[in-house]
Structure formats: structure tokens, C-alpha cells
Amino acid sequence: MSWIPDVFSTLKTWVFKKKLLKFSSRFRRDTQACFYCPEMCRFACPVSETLRDNSVTPRGKMSILHWMERGETPDKITGSAENALWYLEQCTGCGRCTEYCLHEIDVAGALRKARKDFYSPTLLPTLPSIGRDKNILFCEPGRQNWWRSRANLLTRMNSPEVIEWTGPHKEWLQGKITSQALASWIDSFSDATNLWFESAEVAWFFLETCEELGRPVAKKVRLVWQEFFKDWASKELSATEVFHESYHLSRLLPRVGVSVPMYERGLLPQHSGWNVIDCGGEGFYREAHPEKANALRERFLNDLKSDGRTATTIISQSLCCVEHLAADKQGSVYWLDHLFPS
Ligand code: SF4
Ligand code: SF4
Structure with missing residues (x-):
């Protein structure tokens, strides 16, 4: 009869997890999960860590969405709709919080969708027209x-x-x-x-x-x-040359069905012996908040230095990141064609 306590204990755990810890279905799971979370991902967010601002941690930003779902107005939560949008914009979309989150909550996606509600949809950018069959x-x-x-x-x-x-x-x-x-x-x-x-x-x-x-x-x-993957993958990078990858390349593109061979095989560039970094996507964030994006870049490069990870050359797959990082590391940040001088 010694199995009776085991069965009883398993049942108790099941009831606790499935019933007592279950989120109310009145609100969305993602925003609720963050609202009640002890911020497991807090240290990973480049924005809140750089700005040293607790209100812009992933949980801080998602909490605004949770309060809005509970019927509070942006004015009441943050003082004004403009303020609320500012908080929701404090995200580079780097996906680090999702990577560290037990529930894999897509904070960047939730914030991106929420921001749309604050914009009035008017056709701002000029959309190029193209010929056929191009x-x-x-x-x-x-x-x-x-x-x-x-x-x-x-x-x-x-x-x-x-x-x-x-x-x-x-x-x-x-x-x-x-x-x-x-x-x-x-x-x-x-x-x-x-x-x-x-x-x-x-x-x-x-x-x-x-x-x-x-x-x-x-x-x-x-x-x-x-197109150039097969050439790049066989390249050897020296210890002081680092490859700047991106969350979009390694995680998001495969999710929308794009074949990225290196990642599809479960390989990451570091498995090819490459020294890999990811600045966290400030390239895009800088368009809305250039000053803060500069602060993020400085912190990122200083962290590399203080960790003793010498990066005499950074090679990035994104020209946007090349431009952003080069502002502090002139002459040592390159796009991929640097690997093929000819
Ligand atoms: S993303 Fe995950 S770890 Fe971060 S606050 Fe939300 S639930 Fe917590
Ligand atoms: S995706 Fe946004 S909220 Fe999450 S860690 Fe990156 S900057 Fe912070």
C-alpha cells in the first residue's frame, strides 16, 4: 500500500497546477503570465538594463497591456496615451525575454501589436511600385x-x-x-x-x-x-573576429517557414566554431529612439570589453546593425562581404 501516498501526492500536484494556478480566461494568457511573473527574464532585456528603469522591464511593459485589458485607460495607467505608447515602444524586438521565459511569451510581438492601436493608420511611407515579372x-x-x-x-x-x-x-x-x-x-x-x-x-x-x-x-x-550561406559556413573566423547574428535569422524566420539551412540543421554559427554575438536589434529601435539606442550600443560594446571578449572585427548579416555599431567602432564593423574580399 506504499503507493497510496505517491498517487495522492501526484494528484495534489496536478490539482494545484491545473486548477489553482490556472489563469483566468477573462484575460489573455501572455499578459497575465507576465503580470504575475517574478520577472525571470528581467536581466535579459537590453532596454531596461541600459536605461536602469524598472518600468520598462518586459513585465513592466506587458503589465500596461494587462491593465488595459482589465478596463483601465492609458491615461489612468501612465498619465496619457502618449506616455503609454512611449512605454510600449521601449523594446528593440530582440526576443531575449522570450528565450529566457519558461512560457516562451512573445513580449516583442505583443508590444508590436499593441502599438498599432495607438497609431492612426494613414499612409505615411512612399511605397514603391514595380514592374511585372521582376x-x-x-x-x-x-x-x-x-x-x-x-x-x-x-x-x-x-x-x-x-x-x-x-x-x-x-x-x-x-x-x-x-x-x-x-x-x-x-x-x-x-x-x-x-x-x-x-x-x-x-x-x-x-x-x-x-x-x-x-x-x-x-x-x-x-x-x-x-544565397551565400554555403560559402560563409565553411569560413574560419579567428578568435578576435565575431559574427553578429540576429534573433530574426535564428528563431523568427524558421517560424514563418523560411529555410535557413544552418539553423534548420539545428546548427548555430557558434557550432561552426564562430565567435557569435547579438547586440539585441537596436538597429530598428534607433529609428524611434536614437539617443537611447546609442546608449544601448555603448553598453553592449563595453560589456564585451569588460568580459574580456576582444572583438577587433565584427561581421554582421545586417547592414542596419553595421551602421549602428560602426558609430562606436569605426573601421572594424563589416557586412558579410568582408569575408570575401574578391
Ligand atoms: S516574458 Fe516570461 S519571464 Fe518575462 S515577465 Fe513575462 S512571463 Fe515572466
Ligand atoms: S524583446 Fe523587447 S522586452 Fe524582450 S528583452 Fe528584447 S527589448 Fe526587452
Whole structure:
């Protein structure tokens, strides 16, 4: 009969976990989980750690959403709708909190969706129109000539037409465009053969929008990273050369169905012997909060130094991150083509 206490104990644990700890279904699980959480992810958030501000921890930001679900107005919670938006914007979208969270709560996604409610949807950015049946490479504003000067790279991608795009891939702009305008713009790519993206982040924003709007254009998306992966993966990096990867590349793109071979095989760049870092996505955050993004960069680089991790050269897969980090490390931050001087 010694099994009776065991069964009783298992039953007690089950009742405790399933019944007493169950969240009320009146509110969303994610915001509730964060609201009642002892902040297991707190140390991981680059924004709250850099600003040294408890109100912008992942839990702090999600709590605002939870209070709003409970019927409180942004005015009452933070003083004004403008203040509430400021809090919701204090996220680089780095995904570190999700990685450390036992429940894998997507804080960045919840904040991104919530921000949209604060924007009035007016068509702000100029959306480029394209011809039919095109091979297209989307680049950031001001980078068209940079790309055109790299004939070898472009040849490998079948010489795409290079288009500068300030469009809705930026999370700060995405919520400001009406869904109808966004959908009709995405539909204009239906005859394109390939849609190349220089950054994993930008590709992911585009893909997520396609998914939200139920548009099949996603199949045409190609990452420049993918085209050159087979060459890069076999490269040896020295101990002082670090590779700057991104959460979008390693986690988010596979979730929206993009094949990223190195990650698909369960391999991360560090398993290829690469010394890997991830600054946390300040490249995009800096568009809304440039001063704070600079503070994040300084802290990140200082942390590397104080950890004794010498990084004489940083190679990033994102040109946006290259620009952001290069402001403090002139001459030592490069995009991927640095690995192939020829
Ligand atoms: S993301 Fe997870 S660990 Fe962080 S506050 Fe929310 S529930 Fe807690
Ligand atoms: S996604 Fe990154 S910046 Fe945003 S709340 Fe989580 S850890 Fe902080």
C-alpha cells in the first residue's frame, strides 16, 4: 500500500497546477503570465538594463497591456496615451525575454501589436511600385549605390533590380499604414520572380505582414544570406573576429517557414566554431529612439570589453546593425562581404 501516498501526492500536484494556478480566461494568457511573473527574464532585456528603469522591464511593459485589458485607460495607467505608447515602444524586438521565459511569451510581438492601436493608420511611407515579372532586391534608403557597386554579388542573384524601400517592414511604420493599402501593395508583387532582402529583420517584417494579410507572396522571398550561406559556413573566423547574428535569422524566420539551412540543421554559427554575438536589434529601435539606442550600443560594446571578449572585427548579416555599431567602432564593423574580399 506504499503507493497510496505517491498517487495522492501526484494528484495534489496536478490539482494545484491545473486548477489553482490556472489563469483566468477573462484575460489573455501572455499578459497575465507576465503580470504575475517574478520577472525571470528581467536581466535579459537590453532596454531596461541600459536605461536602469524598472518600468520598462518586459513585465513592466506587458503589465500596461494587462491593465488595459482589465478596463483601465492609458491615461489612468501612465498619465496619457502618449506616455503609454512611449512605454510600449521601449523594446528593440530582440526576443531575449522570450528565450529566457519558461512560457516562451512573445513580449516583442505583443508590444508590436499593441502599438498599432495607438497609431492612426494613414499612409505615411512612399511605397514603391514595380514592374511585372521582376527579380527585385529591396535595400534600405541610401544604399542603392552601395549595392550597385557590388556587381559580383548582384550577378549571383541574377542581377536583381535594386529598389530603396522605407516601407512597412519597419515595425515603427507598419502600424501606420491601412491594412487595405498594405494588402494592395503586397499584391503588386504577385508576378515578381524573386524578392531579395539584405537583412533578416526586414524579410521577417515583410513575411509576417504577408501572413497576417493571408498573402501568398511569401514563397518568393529570398535572403541574401541564403544565397551565400554555403560559402560563409565553411569560413574560419579567428578568435578576435565575431559574427553578429540576429534573433530574426535564428528563431523568427524558421517560424514563418523560411529555410535557413544552418539553423534548420539545428546548427548555430557558434557550432561552426564562430565567435557569435547579438547586440539585441537596436538597429530598428534607433529609428524611434536614437539617443537611447546609442546608449544601448555603448553598453553592449563595453560589456564585451569588460568580459574580456576582444572583438577587433565584427561581421554582421545586417547592414542596419553595421551602421549602428560602426558609430562606436569605426573601421572594424563589416557586412558579410568582408569575408570575401574578391
Ligand atoms: S516574458 Fe516570461 S519571464 Fe518575462 S515577465 Fe513575462 S512571463 Fe515572466
Ligand atoms: S524583446 Fe528584447 S527589448 Fe523587447 S522586452 Fe524582450 S528583452 Fe526587452
